Amino acid sequence: MKAVKLALLELRRFRGPMRRLVPLLLCLVPLLYGAMYLWANWDPYGKTDRMPVAVVNQDHLAHAKQGRRVDAGDQLVKQLKASGTFDWHFVGQDEARDGLEHGRYFFTIHIPSDFSHKLATGADTRPKQAGIRIELNDANNYIAGIMTEVVQTKLQDQVNSATHAAYVRSVYGELSDVRDKLTTASDGAHRLVGATRVAQQGTSTVASATSTLHDGATGVAAGARQIARATGQIDDLAGRLDQAAADRLPGAVSALVSTARLTTDGLDAVHTATSATRKGTSRAVGDLTDLADSHPELRDDPVYRRALGHARSLDSTATALDGRAAAAENNARRSLREAERLQDDVGSLRRDVLALHTPLRLVDTGSRSAADGAHGLVEGLGTLEKGSGALHAAAEQAHGGASEVSRTVDDGLHKIPRTSPDQVAHAAEVLGTPVHIDRGNLHPAGVYGRGLAPFFFGIALWVFGLFAYLLLRPLNTRALVGRVGAFTTAVAGWLPAALLGAVGALVLYGVVDLALGLNPVHGFWMLALLVTGAAAFVAVDHCLRTVFGVPGDVLSLVLLILQLTASGGLYPLPTEPAFFQVLNPMLPMTYLVDGLRVTVSGGLTGNLVRDFAVLLAFTAGLLAVTALAVRRQRVWTVGRLHPDVAL
Structure with a gap:
């Protein structure tokens, strides 16, 4: 107390x-x-809107490679006006410099002329970094310079966000172009699959036809050989007939007429077979040519070209053989008429019997030529059959490759999603600022x-x-x-x-x-x-x-x-x-x-x-x-x- x-x-x-x-x-x-x-x-940071700050915008409009307009300087100016962080003054470069020196502005922000141009290179292989310059004057107020760090971070975040958003829009635009091109490729691949399927079916038909033609040509060749042997025998008999013409002429003439008629019928059958063979080979050549016209991509296929060459060679041989068979038939018919006239006029035939040997020799030679041609036709058709088989195998391989290409293109196409303008805008907004930082404070002080x-x-x-x-x-x-x-x-x-x-x-x-x-x-x-x-x-x-x-x-x-x-x-x-x-x-x-x-x-x-x-x-x-x-x-x-x- x-x-x-x-x-x-x-x-x-x-x-x-x-x-x-x-x-x-x-x-x-x-x-x-x-x-x-x-x-x-x-x-103090809540009253920065009272601090005058100069902004100099010298940026010019630019265009990206995709044709998109980039006007980042004006966009940044609009963002600054909307933010209200400082008392912004949008002035020229000289006014900003003078105001900073004389203390009318606490600092200046300079947007260079190539600001948009550099930002437009975001989707290039060698993008350029854009820059903004903040000019201070510590002689006016040092703390004001420290406050600019807050503005610098916000400016950089805004510019980075806008740049990322523009880059995302560019990437999505390129993806849309790629998807359109893949769609076109997918359609082409599907058409190629259809074309190779038709080629597969056509080559299968050609292979079947050439196999049938080969079998027919084999039969023609066998008949030609028989005719050749028969004409050879006739030629021998004609030689003997020369010796026994005087005594055996009537009977021989009768036998001759019968033989000539037989020969004519045989050669007629030969000519019919060779004509059918020539038509079959002509149709084969035409079918192969039409196949190439329908599918130009087969013109350069080696297998197809070999098959077409063999078909044409076979067609030429069949044509020549048909001509020879026609000539032999005509000769046989002339011989038959001669034999019949001879039978009508035995007397005159006696004199002409010696001359009979010459056309018979011609018939013998023609039949032998027809036999040789039929043999060549068989060999050509065998080669054509092998070529058509190879062509069919190539068509199957082409169809399998086209199907694989079609599946690959379709898979790639399905991996690229369809995007609408709203989706692209949303993706640009999200990816422009991909990470959102939530700031917490256990015991916030506030101001x-x-x-x-x-x-x-x-x-x-x-x-x-x-x-x-x-x-x-x-x-x-x-x-x-x-x-x-x-x-x-x-x-x-x-x-x-x-x-x-x-x-x-x-x-x-x-x-x-x-x-x-x-x-x-x-x-x-x-x-x-x-x-x-x-x-x-x-x-x-x-x-x-x-x-x-x-x-x-x-x-x-x-x-x-x-x-x-x-x-x-x-x-x-x-x-x-x-x-x-x-x-x-x-x-x-x-x-x-x-x-x-x-x-x-x-x-x-x-x-x-x-x-x-x-x-x-x-x-x-x-x-x-x-x-x-x-x-x-x-x-x-x-x-x-x-x-x-x-x-």
């Missing part, structure tokens, strides 16, 4: 019109410092000032401690020279400033909360921590002033400077030099800032309990040190009577 009475006695010193304002001014010191700084820096409030509150309370003992006496002189205990004297000197500091902390909290919208998560515990922190900081300044006198204020100022960096209130502690990291756990502001963060934004309750405990320990420990200093100061020395430094 003595300490309380002594504290009240110290406050009663401030009587009179002006002195009564001293405690009030002391209570307003935290408010003037902390609230002013927070007010000025509460949400800039709310996050820095713990740091500024700590500085304001420390500054209060500095000012407090410029106006308040650290020790009551009567108590110092009296019999009051040293600890009671120390508490009595600390208590008035601690009370005023607590009031100042409460005023600071109320103004910031009501005027700026602090809205702490744990309001009660924040008030309690502010009071505890004010008590601890006052204890530090009280101890320094008691122990060192006026130089103690200088030491308090030095401690404030150290705590600005070592408390971790601005930048993460690992980014600070090792010296400040070592100091961090030794300084009281560290624990006040940490505890206020928990009360403002939320966090671990254990950390808040620790911070309360450490601040209370600082208060108790420093009061104990002050009590020791009080005990020593009860012995007066010359240095205390005449201090080196005094206010």
Whole structure:
């Protein structure tokens, strides 16, 4: 109770019109410092739309290879106008440069003339990277340059998103072209399959026809050989007839007429067979020629060309054989007529019998030629049969290959989906920004000032401690020279400033909360921590002033400077030099800032309990040190009577 009475006695010193304002001014010191700084820096990034920024757009319209228009400069300008991040001024290059130099613009954004042209190369094999230049002038404001980093990231994200979207549209356009071409290829492959199927059927028919023709030609050849043997026999008989013409002429003439008639009938059959053979070979050649006309791709096929050559050779042979058979038939008919005339006129035939040997020899020669031709026809038809078989096999292979090509093209076609303009637009939107980053925060502080409030509150309370003992006496002189205990004297000197500091902390909290919208998560515990922190900081300044006198204020100022960096209130502690990291756990502001963060934004309750405990320990420990200093100061020395430094 003595300490309380002594504290009240110290406050009663401030009587009179002006002195009564001293405690009030002391209570307003935290408010003037902390609230002013927070007010000025509460949400600077939320007011960037008041900062004038110049934009120079020198971009020109470009076209991609697919003919698509690329006007990225104008699109970027529209995005900037819509964003409202800064106070955009779209000016010329000279105006932007002059405004940056004279401070009318905080920075400038320059879009070069080849911006769209380089973005249009996104689908090329060697794309070019487009660029935007941001020009700063730190002589105007350095922090404004730091703020441009936010704009630079947003600009790059917007340009990258637009570029990716344009590239996706280009790729989808090329895929549509590929699909159209594959569709055409698929139709052609299906037609090729149909054509090879027809060729397969045609070659099968040709192979069957040539096999039948070969069998018929074999029979013709056998008949021709028989005729040749018969005509040979007739020739022998004609020779004998020359010798026995006179005696046996009538009977011989009769036999001759019969033989000639037989020969004529045989040669007529031969001629009919050779004529049928010639027509069959002609039709085969015609069918092969028509097949090539229907399917031009077979003209260059080696097997087809060999088969066509064999067919033509066989046709030529059959034609020659048919001609010879016709000639032999005519000769036989003439011989028959002659024999019949001879039979009618035996007398005259006696004279002509010797001349009969010559046409018979001709018949014999013709029949032998016909036999040889029929043999050649058989060989040619055998070759044609083999060629038609090879042609049929080639047609089957061509049909199998065409079917495989058709299946391959169809498979590739089915793997490329059909796309509508809406689908392409949706894909461009998604793939333009393929990854969406969701940013979460366990305990969000919100605006800039709310996050820095713990740091500024700590500085304001420390500054209060500095000012407090410029106006308040650290020790009551009567108590110092009296019999009051040293600890009671120390508490009595600390208590008035601690009370005023607590009031100042409460005023600071109320103004910031009501005027700026602090809205702490744990309001009660924040008030309690502010009071505890004010008590601890006052204890530090009280101890320094008691122990060192006026130089103690200088030491308090030095401690404030150290705590600005070592408390971790601005930048993460690992980014600070090792010296400040070592100091961090030794300084009281560290624990006040940490505890206020928990009360403002939320966090671990254990950390808040620790911070309360450490601040209370600082208060108790420093009061104990002050009590020791009080005990020593009860012995007066010359240095205390005449201090080196005094206010």
